[in-house]
Amino acid sequence: TQSTRPQRILDAVQKNATRGDPRSVVKAIDHFCRNKEWAMNVGDEKGCILDSVVSEVNPATVLELGTYCGYSTVRIASLLPPHAKLITLEFNPDFAAIARQVIAWAGLEDKVQLVEGASGDWIPKMKEQFGVKTFDLVFLDHWKNSYLPDTKLMEECSLLRKGSVLLADNVICPGAPDYLEFVRSSPRYKSQYFKSHLEYTKVEDGLEKSVFLG
């Protein structure tokens, strides 16, 4: 039977990465996607920027919107302090099934809660379902036209506190123009653009870091 690209990514992890070693999982996916098949992981160049923001924020609670195969989930979770929690939302059940196995291979299942479904449905349930008060860091990496409505929804659900950091992937390519305009012009956010490249390519892309001012 024909395998899917996420399945081939999982195979590459299970063949080339060491169980329980998150950095080897990240390296195996990057090697596969740079040399065999491009895939929409945040990648190593933007991944280093992600790592530096995670380390700076040192979050106790993280929300990731868009899991895909779990590449950024593993990058983030491997940098979290002992009792910190990462909740990652994935709409596509096939992606979620692969991501669970990638996260498990990295040995990070205790730090990660992968939830299947639509962000718009789950964001209002975060408090009651997962006992989350607010998120210290949110990584937006799902459908680009969901960035803005989901950000407004997180505000409405009081999931952001003074100092919460939003980090958005792909603000140039594929682009999230309405989101960029909003966070850059709103007095309630302090925004900063980190210029980089679309994963595994020379095409411009970047991450937008926006601190919620309360």
Ligand SMILES: Oc1cc(-c2ccc(F)cc2)cc2cncnc12
């Ligand atoms: O990082 C990403 C990149 C691309 C993408 C696809 C095709 C293309 F030509 C350029 C960029 C799509 C994404 C969807 N969700 C999350 N992240 C993504």
Ligand SMILES: [Mg+2]
């Ligand atoms: Mg992305």
